[in-house]
Amino acid sequence: MIHSVVHIAQLSLQYAHHVVLDGLNWQIHRGEHWLIGGKSGSGKSALARALAGLEKTSGIVQLFFDNTSPLPPRALYVSNWYQFTNLEGDRNFYYQQRYNKQQKDDTLTVYAELAHYAKAKNLWLEEVEQYLALFDFADLKNTQLIELSSGEHKKLQLIKALWLKPQLLIIDEPYTGLDKSSRKMLNGYFDKLAAAGVHLVLITNDADLPGCINRFAEIEHGRLKQLDSVLDLSKDAGRVQKTLPLFLKEKPNVSAEVMVHMENIHVRYGDKVVLKDISWTIRAGEKWLLQGPNGSGKSTLLSLINGDHPQAYANHIHLFGQRRGSGESIWDIKERLGIISPEIHWYFDKTAKVWQAVASGFYDSIGLFRQPSYDKQQKVNQLLEFFDLTEYKDRVITTLPLGKQRLVLLARTIIKNPPLLILDEPCQGLDHDQTEHFNTVVDELCGFGKTLIYVGHYETHLPSCLEKKMILEKGEVKTIQDITELVY
Amino acid sequence: MANYFNTLPLREQLNQLSVAEFMDISEFADGVSALKGKKIVIVGCGAQGLNQGLNLRDSGLDVSYALRKEAIEQKRDSWKNATDNHFTVGTYEDLIPTADLVSNLTPDKQHSSVIDAVMPLMKMGATLSYSHGFNIVEEGKQIRKDITVIMIAPKCPGSEVRAEYLRGFGVPTLIAVHPENDPQGKGLAEAKAYCVGTGGHKAGVLRSSFVAEVKSDLMGEQTILCGLLQTGSILSFDKMIEKGIEPGYASKLVQYGVEVITEALKQGGITAMMDRLSNVAKIKAFEISEELKAIMRPLFQKHQDDIMSGDFSRTMMEDWANGDKKLLEWRAATGETAFEKTPAGDVKIREQEYFDHAVFMVSYIKAGVELAFETMVEAGIKPESAYYESLHETPLIANTIARKKLFEMNRVISDTAEYGCYLFDHACKPLLADFMKTVDTDIIGKDFNEGKDMAVDNQELIAVNEAIRTHPVEKVGTVLRTAMTAMKAIKTA
Structure with a gap:
């Protein structure tokens, strides 16, 4: 018998009047690691979010976790867009704010943020050090979130994800803003996670992937279409050459x-x-x-x-x-x-x-x-x-x-x-x-x-x-x- | 020092109270040129001081900071704010004598001592600017006759002054020239240039006077509005607890509700706020607000009278001299209220729910804003000035409550506002005691529309709408808001 990790049947999702997913079926079996790619606007992120239970959908989404595994029986979705709030809970920032110095802290420090995360997810804070080291992040522990660059924010998202090691890890655009060496390291680490029992779903059109990725698909007319390799992904229609105004x-x-x-x-x-x-x-x-x-x-x-x-x-x-x-x-x-x-x-x-x-x-x-x-x-x-x-x-x-x-x-x-x-x-x-x-x-x-x-x-x-x-x-x-x- | 306003003949009192001219952006065509190449020295580097300074420098002006010796030696926050942003910082003795314009952005309470220290050091013919006229009008501070005295009062917290500037916009601003101190006739040109430097000219500028600004600000921001929101929050919360609403829900409904409700107020006035209610709820809210206005009107008038006569500021300054005895006592009491001590619950409240479940709060805010406006106008303040200090300020204050409840509101606004707030709150609560006995959860805590067939009488609805829309605060508000349409919506958690 093949063990399922995910069973999705007849999944449908609409934004306003726009049909995004339309009766989509999808099985993820043990040992499978998926790449979802394809045209922009085809519903990749929506599917990823639905898989993590973050969208209001109709249809069946069932996750089967392995109770014998030491890994947390949960799905984690890592968004393609990072978010944080200031200490007073609002998000009313302006982009130059990280350069303007004021005596009060506007946002949490990296370390305080990780401490919160550890508490919320039942993790040992001491363990985070190794993940900080992976991304060369140790020096940034006392940096405020607002002072991080966009690439550093991406790394922080990944640090949290790798640290949690959920049984199902869904990452939307994992490579955004990463420099070359971090990217290489990350792919190596994905393989390690896969070997340890994490099931990966990566949303990207990138061809430079970790070795563990063994299933490929895209979304066509709201349904999943399985492909043989990353090379088969559909591309956005080429741009018609126009003359510059x-x-x-x-x-x-x-x-x-x-x-x-x-x-x-x-x-x-x-x-x-x-x-x-x-x-x-x-x-x-x-x-x-x-x-x-x-x-x-x-x-x-x-x-x-x-x-x-x-x-x-x-x-x-x-x-x-x-x-x-x-x-x-x-x-x-x-x-x-x-x-x-x-x-x-x-x-x-x-x-x-x-x-x-x-x-x-x-x-x-x-x-x-x-x-x-x-x-x-x-x-x-x-x-x-x-x-x-x-x-x-x-x-x-x-x-x-x-x-x-x-x-x-x-x-x-x-x-x-x-x-x-x-x-x-x-x-x-x-x-x-x-x-x-x-x-x-x-x-x-x-x-x-x-x-x-x-x-x-x-x-x-x-x-x-x-x-x-x-x-x-x-x-x-x-x-x-x-x-x-x-x-x- | 004698209260400046009280030294004036009635004719001149009325004359100064009635300065309120909404300025067209074309009046700012000269940009910052009146201050170009001149030396601006800001005294104080708190939220207003730092953010105004950052804006002025980014507008091409020469800005430095004068701080007290102790602040520099002890590397206090004001010193760090200024040096971390690479401004020149020096003592009064170092910098004031070089200044063409000294901008006093210290807290109100320190104004007298700051001016005493700064004035002898100022060079002949220099300019002194304020962001609030209390010191000149209420304390009656006399400024050397060769010095020009102006005011530039951004009507937003310092952090917003900076954020809006960097977006390429600004915050609504009042400017004024003190008629006793404009020996060279350069006051208005410099005030306009300063205003351009902070970005205020893009968001609507009201030309006011020191007197009009102080008398309306003391009444609005510093007394009625904070007090109004404090009283309304506490009464609403206590009523819900009394009637068995879950405390976490009640706390959240009030804490964030004031912000959500007044956001509609900010964007479209009382009309928009009331239009968020169903027709049945709107009629109910209108009735309640009329009742509340009748109950509270004498209290509003008393506050306005005390402000006009100078009694309000005199007793407040007595409390300053008395080590803030009353203020500290009231502050402690506020910290002990059940509303303050009950954290907002982890419950989801939809945006519309903040209206439907809080008809009382909507009515109460309508009553308070209209009464504040009416009372100020009756006292001789022009509708434009009264608008800024009633309707415009209310959402800004509500925003501070949403952040951290009443404590935050009272901490952020100012010591004077905090004093006025408690004064009002203590008088208002007993006044409303009988009325509150009639209040039930249908107007605070639960959905007013629930179980109703939603039918209304056409004539009644038309009359209510007409009354809301033709109120004078709506007329002046429509004009002023068009100049501020680009103001960003304050985000809600």
């Missing part, structure tokens, strides 16, 4: 030959050094790749450029030819650059609609506070059309698949045709095809004299226009080199 082909107004000039930058919080002795010059038109492991200081470095970091005033920084702190406002700076980052996405107004979100890019505001002129409205419409987003223009941004949400934020970033574009892990959470699509657009955009800073972990997932690279490690510059030469 005319206003984005205009060479941006460049006021200075040197866009960014930093000399011996130091950033520290108390005793913790985040950036150390960094000098960096970015000339107009250059295309830079910025790399470094999670927590190496990339986002902090960029926040000095985009006007979000108060310590910029204490450092020697020239932006667009003007010394920082010489009477410019952060709005003067933001006007000349466009930025997207996982943090901006995470903190973005959850109630914003697509059209309004894009239009707010004209004013660098989170939320649209004035009526854009006719000319500006036309630009928003043209750009939405260019990104194939017109049909979503009245939708609330968070109801779109992640890939589409990123495109909306990219559109918001470039709507004013800024001379400097900062793309901090813009493809985090996107699959291979979506990433390629995104990077093609970046290449097109940057063909007209724009300056670019691009942050990405994976060499194979980068736009081709990049020509120089800086690598950070533990807050210091490790290398600066030309990368165009490598191509020849």
